[in-house]
Amino acid sequence: MGRGGSRAAPAAAAPPWHVLPDEVWEHAFSFLPADSDRGAAAAACRSWLRAERRSRRRLAVANCYAASPQDAVDRFPAVRAVEVKGKPHFADFGLVPPAWGAAAAPWVAAAADGWPLVEEISFKRMVVTDDCLEMIAASFRNFQVLRLVSCEGFSTAGLAAIAAGCRNLRELDLQENEIEDCSIHWLSLFPESFTSLVTLNFSCLEGDVNITVLERLVTRCRNLKTLKLNNAIPLDKLANLLRKAPQIVELGTGRFSADYHPDLFSKLEAAFAGCKSLRRLSGAWDAVPEYLPAFYCVCEGLTSLNLSYATVRGPELIKFISRCKNLQLLWVMDLIEDHGLAVVASSCNKLQELRVFPSAPFDAAEQVSLTERGLVDVSASCPMLESVLYFCRRMTNEALITIAKNRPNFTCFRLCIIEPHTPDYTTHQPLDAGFSAIVESCKGLRRLSVSGLLTDSVFKSIGAHADRLEMLSIAFAGNSDLGLHYILSGCKSLKKLEIRDCPFGDKPLLANAAKLETMRSLWMSTCSLTLGACRQLARKMPRLSVEVMNDPRRGCPLDSLTDESPVETLYVYRTIAGPRSDTPACVQIV
Amino acid sequence: MEIDADNLSATELRLGLPGTSSSDDWQKKPSPSVGAKRALDDTRSEASGTSPATAGDLDHDTAAPPKAQVVGWPPVRAYRKNTFQAAAAAKKAEQQGGLYVKVSMDGAPYLRKVDLRMYKGYRELSDALDALFTKSISAAAAAAEGGEHQHAIAYEDKDGDLMLVGDVPWDMFISSCKKLRIMKGSEAR
Numbered sequence: 001m002g003r004g005g006s007r008a009a010p011a012a013a014a015p016p017w018h019v020l021p022d023e024v025w026e027h028a029f030s031f032l033p034a035d036s037d038r039g040a041a042a043a044a045c046r047s048w049l050r051a052e053r054r055s056r057r058r059l060a061v062a063n064c065y066a067a068s069p070q071d072a073v074d075r076f077p078a079v080r081a082v083e084v085k086g087k088p089h090f091a092d093f094g095l096v097p098p099a100w101g102a103a104a105a106p107w108v109a110a111a112a113d114g115w116p117l118v119e120e121i122s123f124k125r126m127v128v129t130d131d132c133l134e135m136i137a138a139s140f141r142n143f144q145v146l147r148l149v150s151c152e153g154f155s156t157a158g159l160a161a162i163a164a165g166c167r168n169l170r171e172l173d174l175q176e177n178e179i180e181d182c183s184i185h186w187l188s189l190f191p192e193s194f195t196s197l198v199t200l201n202f203s204c205l206e207g208d209v210n211i212t213v214l215e216r217l218v219t220r221c222r223n224l225k226t227l228k229l230n231n232a233i234p235l236d237k238l239a240n241l242l243r244k245a246p247q248i249v250e251l252g253t254g255r256f257s258a259d260y261h262p263d264l265f266s267k268l269e270a271a272f273a274g275c276k277s278l279r280r281l282s283g284a285w286d287a288v289p290e291y292l293p294a295f296y297c298v299c300e301g302l303t304s305l306n307l308s309y310a311t312v313r314g315p316e317l318i319k320f321i322s323r324c325k326n327l328q329l330l331w332v333m334d335l336i337e338d339h340g341l342a343v344v345a346s347s348c349n350k351l352q353e354l355r356v357f358p359s360a361p362f363d364a365a366e367q368v369s370l371t372e373r374g375l376v377d378v379s380a381s382c383p384m385l386e387s388v389l390y391f392c393r394r395m396t397n398e399a400l401i402t403i404a405k406n407r408p409n410f411t412c413f414r415l416c417i418i419e420p421h422t423p424d425y426t427t428h429q430p431l432d433a434g435f436s437a438i439v440e441s442c443k444g445l446r447r448l449s450v451s452g453l454l455t456d457s458v459f460k461s462i463g464a465h466a467d468r469l470e471m472l473s474i475a476f477a478g479n480s481d482l483g484l485h486y487i488l489s490g491c492k493s494l495k496k497l498e499i500r501d502c503p504f505g506d507k508p509l510l511a512n513a514a515k516l517e518t519m520r521s522l523w524m525s526t527c528s529l530t531l532g533a534c535r536q537l538a539r540k541m542p543r544l545s546v547e548v549m550n551d552p553r554r555g556c557p558l559d560s561l562t563d564e565s566p567v568e569t570l571y572v573y574r575t576i577a578g579p580r581s582d583t584p585a586c587v588q589i590v
Numbered sequence: 591m592e593i594d595a596d597n598l599s600a601t602e603l604r605l606g607l608p609g610t611s612s613s614d615d616w617q618k619k620p621s622p623s624v625g626a627k628r629a630l631d632d633t634r635s636e637a638s639g640t641s642p643a644t645a646g647d648l649d650h651d652t653a654a655p656p657k658a659q660v661v662g663w664p665p666v667r668a669y670r671k672n673t674f675q676a677a678a679a680a681k682k683a684e685q686q687g688g689l690y691v692k693v694s695m696d697g698a699p700y701l702r703k704v705d706l707r708m709y710k711g712y713r714e715l716s717d718a719l720d721a722l723f724t725k726s727i728s729a730a731a732a733a734a735e736g737g738e739h740q741h742a743i744a745y746e747d748k749d750g751d752l753m754l755v756g757d758v759p760w761d762m763f764i765s766s767c768k769k770l771r772i773m774k775g776s777e778a779r
Contacts, residue, residue, distance in 0.1 A: 093662030150669070176669040204669065259748075309670075361664045361671075391664065418664045475663065500662075 025051035035060060054078055061085065062520055064126065065545065068577040069107045073114030080119045081145070082111065086126035088523050088571055089473075090498055092150065095525055095569070097549055099584040104128040104151070112139035120145035127151065133158030137165025144196075145171040155180035156207065163189040171199035173226075181207035188213045197221040201228035203252045203283060208232045219244045228252025231285050236264055242271035251275070253283035256310070260290040268294035282306035282331075289316035299323035306331040308357045313337075322347040328384075331355040334370040334391060341374030345381035353387040354378055358418060361391070372399035375415075379407040387412040394425040395452055400434025404441035413438055414449035420476035420501070423453040430454055436461035439469070446493075449473040456483040463490025471496040478502045488512035498523040506533030513540050521573035529570055531590070532563025537572070538590045545579055547571040549587045558588040689764060691745075695723050695772040706764045712756050719743060723772060744771045 029052050032038050042052040056076040061067065061084045072082075086102025104126045111118050118140050128151045136143060143166045148154075156179065162172065163186050187209050190197075197217070202209070209232060218224060224245050229238065233254030242248070258264065268291065272278070278298045287310040302324045307317070313335035321330070321340070327348040334356050336344070344351070356375075359368060372395045379385055380402070386409050395417050417431075424431055431452040439445060439462050446468055450458065454477035462472070463486035470493050478484070485508035487497065497519065505528040516522055516537075531548065538546040548558060549569040579589040689706040702722050709715045743755040746769040755763070755770070 090662065092667045093665045094668060095662045150667075176667065178669075357670065358664060358666065361666050416664055420660070420663065473665075475665075501660075 022047070022051040022054070026055035029055060057081060059083070063573055063575075064102055064107065065577060065580050066520070066573060066575045069110030070114075071577065073110050077114065078117075079115050080117060081122075082107075082115070082118060082120070083122035083124070083147075084126065085124040088125075088498070088521060089496070090500070090523055090525070091125055095500070097584065097586050100549075100587060101580065101582050101584070102126045103582060104132050104153075108132045108135050108139075112136075116140065117142065119143060120147075122147040122149070123151050124149040125151065127153040128158075129153045130155055130158035130161070134161040134165075137161040140166075142168055144168050145173075147171065147173040147175070148177050149175040150177065152178040155182045156184045156186045156205070157182045160184050160186035160189045163187065164191075167194070168196055169194075170196055171226075172197070173199055173201045174204055175201065177204050179205055181205070183207065185210050185213065187217060190217055192216075192220075195220050195222065198223050199226040199250075200224065201226060201252065203228040203230050205230045205232075211237050215240060215244060222247070224248065226250040226280075229254040229283065231255050234258065235268065235291070239264070239267040239271040242275055246274040247277055248275055249277050250280035250304075251278060251282070253281070255286060256284045256291060257286040257288045258291070260288065265291060265294055269297070273297045276301075278302070280304035280306075284310040284312075286310070287312045289314060292316045292320045295320060296323060300325065302327060304329040308333060308355065311335065311359060318343050324348060325350075327351055329353045331357070333357050333359045334368045335359050336374075337369045338371055338374040338377070339369075341370075342377045345377040349382055350384055351378065351382040352384050353412075354382075354385060355389040356391060357389075358391040361418060364393075364419070367393075372396055375399070376402055376406075379403045384409075386410055389414040389416075389449075391416045391418060393418050394422065395431060395434065396424045396426050397429065397431055397434040397437075398424075398426075400431065401437040404434075404437035408441045409444065410438070410442040411444050412447040413442065413445060414447065414473070415451055416449065417452040420451075421453045422451075430458070432458040432461070436465075439465040444468055447471045450477060451475060453477075455479050456486065459483040459486040463487050466490070467492050469493060472498070474499045474502055476501045478504060481505050481508045484508040485511065488515045494518075495520045497521075499525070499527060501526045503528055506530055509533055510536060510540070513537055516544055516572055517541060517574050519574070521571065523569075523571050525569040527570075529567040530563060531558065531561055531565045531567050534567055534570055535563065535590045543574055543576070544572050545575045546590050547573075547583070547587055548590055551586070558590070691767055691769055693719060693722065693770040693772065695741075696774050698723060698772075704770070706767060711760050712763075715755075716743065719770070719772060742773045744773055745769060746771065 025048060029038055029041055032041065035058070038052050038056065042049045053075050055078060057079060058081045059072060059076050059079045061072060061082070064084050064086045072079075084104070084107050086104075087096050087100060090096060091100070102125060104123050107123075108121075111121070112135055116139065119142050121136060121143075122145075128148060133154055136146065138161075146162060146166075146169070154177075159172075159179075162169065194217075198221075200217075200221075209230070211233065214233075218227065218241055225248065227241070227245060227248055228250070229241075229252055231254060233241075235254070235256060235258045238253055242251075272294055275298060279301055281295070281298070281302055281304070284307055287307070289312055292312070293316075299320065300323070303326055305321070305324055305327055306329075307321075308331040310317075311333060313333075317332075317336060318340045321327075321332075321336075322343045324330075325347060328350055330344065330348065330351060330353070332340075332355070336356070341356075344354075356370065370392050372392065375388065375390050375392070376399050379388075385407055388410065389412075392415075395415065423429055424434070431450075432455055435450050435454065435458045439448070445466055448462070448466065448469055448471070450462075450473070456478050459478060459482070462469070466472075469491050472487065472491065472494065474497075481504055483502065484499070484504035487494070488508055489512055494515075500523075502524075504524065509524075509529065510533055534546050534548050538544065547570070548567050549571065550558070551568060583589060690703045691706060693702045693704055695701075704715075704718060704722070706715070709718060744752050745755050745763070745767045747753055747766045748768060752771070758766075
């Protein structure tokens with residue numbers, strides 16, 4: 001390959017391609033769609049490395065501990081948009097101890113210093129403080145996009161700083177964060193001259209907002225396309241807001257419950273009729289069925305419908321969804337039941353993604369008639385369906401095999417049978433055959449979550465067939481070390497593996513240690529691991545960070561525990577930054 | 591979702607990390623008797639096959655809460671859990687809590703309060719009100735010129751309007767009644 005120092009032919013008509021100036025390579029690389037392509041180009045030779053890294057505008061750091069913020073800034077000095085993810089996925093379900101880490105502050109500080117031109121910052125599952133938000137508001141003069149997903153540690157005071165300080169803010173997107181309410185009227189701090197907002201999502205905020213201020217803001221931001229309100233905004237105010245922003249493309253309604261009043265209904269109906277561009281709808285907490293028909297005029301145009309917080313059931317819900325003939329994405333509660341999904345199957349043929357959430361996940365007594373039947377119907381009739389998240393209480397191998405046959409185009413298949421170890425309810429067999437059919441048929445499967453009663457043999461199939469699988473979630477499954485061994489020795493593309501409550505031990509972990517360096521991370525909790533194996537793994541693989549977490553009330557620090565001691569939680573990830581220094585007491589890096 | 595009255599911490603909208611409680615534990619030890627409080631079970635025992643199926647037998651006892659819960663299972667996001675816990679708690683509180691409304695009677699010196707949830711229908715409410723105000727009713731009956739001692743029961747609804755009791759279904763009545771008023775027969779005509 002051409003290295004920068006090769007001698008060019010004297011006075012040639014055009015320079016040989018391998019000594020083209022960096023600007024040409026930078027321009028060429030700008031056409032590479034994926035970061036991984038850019039990374040591959042950078043690995044080709046020094047001049048490409050130089051050109052690529054100096055022109056990289058967007059950076060996604062999938063694990064905030066894989067590299068230090070300073071590493072990122074040094075390597076990619078021209079970044080304008082950065083996304084950083086922190087805690088492991090199982091943090092969403094309470095399995096990660098408090099104060100585990102993932103502080104955003106070092107990233108904000110490094111960005112403020114090294115990337116003054118940054119325009120976009122996204123954090124996912126990180127601890128973002130008000131100080132961070134203040135620093136963001138103060139450090140980046142062209143800051144435009146702030147996206148916080150599943151974060152915590154900040155309050156409305158931080159939001160106030162953003163509102164007051166970011167003159168060019170286009171997007172403020174707060175998704176499912178825990179935000180402390182300091183009763184600060186942060187919305188009022190957007191100056192009267194501020195009109196650039198395109199996206200405003202505060203659906204996760206628990207407190208009240210000043211509705212008059214919101215109305216004025218919405219009125220003057222003529223480019224507002226996405227507006228997602230929180231639970232505090234009542235129905236009649238929604239109608240007013242919609243009239244002021246008829247150009248809206250994505251709407252998250254506030255609280256959708258109110259006593260039925262024909263006047264309010266007409267008002268809403270008229271407001272929605274004016275929203276000709278509305279394509280995506282969400283929110284609808286406690287939706288009252290009587291008001292659903294107010295939406296009818298927008299149904300035809302909807303491509304995305306998230307009713308996963310709406311505890312509506314019955315014919316109104318089904319009638320409503322059946323009118324949404326162009327839906328590509330549907331998130332609902334299991335209150336839709338099998339017969340509702342049958343209607344979805346026949347009405348929404350363009351469906352690409354379906355998620356069905358449990359309305360009573362902890363209460364087996366509250367039976368909702370949602371079974372394997374619903375999923376079979378949808379996968380039979382929706383040819384473009386490729387992503388599923390489905391919570392139910394029973395499943396059969398036959399259903400899974402049918403689904404696999406009907407929909408070989410799944411890229412994401414996540415099935416959660418609520419009761420652990422549930423077998424096929426007709427044959428009482430493990431669901432190995434069903435899930436095997438899925439991985440054998442769906443050659444493009446990138447994400448898989450398995451559940452129900454499963455033996456090691458399903459993992460043999462997964463290891464052998466799931467070549468494109470990048471993320472695998474396993475819970476209460478398998479019967480021996482073999483299960484884990486099949487996965488780690490197969491699954492060519494595996495990046496993230498998360499396991500809980502499986503009888504997997506030390507042997508397969510150590511035998512496949514090298515595999516772990518090809519993956520982003522491995523999580524194993526409540527399995528059969530010992531401290532000795534973790535220590536051995538850490539010694540063997542210096543570029544992995546091996547974190548062990550135990551119940552803090554078990555007293556003695558890890559150093560004094562023997563090799564035979566059981567390990568409650570193991571989290572392993574590759575890193576170039578060495579062991580982190582911000583671990584709490586119950587986490588140790590061995 | 592089962593929520594016992596003395597376990598209200600489960601319904602708290604907390605601002606801490608998912609899975610935390612105020613006492614800073616992040617994985618509770620199992621309680622001695624499964625099915626007592628809604629405890630977070632030792633996940634190890636779940637994995638080793640002390641089957642949740644047998645724990646299901648406890649469900650027969652309607653007084654007992656459901657089987658002990660495993661931490662973080664099913665995998666429902668903390669944010670979603672909180673939203674539903676709060677809504678479910680509110681609903682339960684609404685359903686089980688008392689719905690006390692003031693009852694005034696024209697001519698009676700002081701008002702009473704009744705819990706509308708105690709009654710299954712208008713008949714029971716009427717009988718109860720009769721019982722509460724017997725003295726006043728008989729006094730009024732004595733003072734009236736005979737035949738006019740019929741009383742009408744009216745109520746004030748959410749909009750503040752005075753409505754005659756008995757027109758709407760009982761459930762709708764309970765949800766909209768703010769105050770009861772027993773009116774003298776002559777006024778009611």
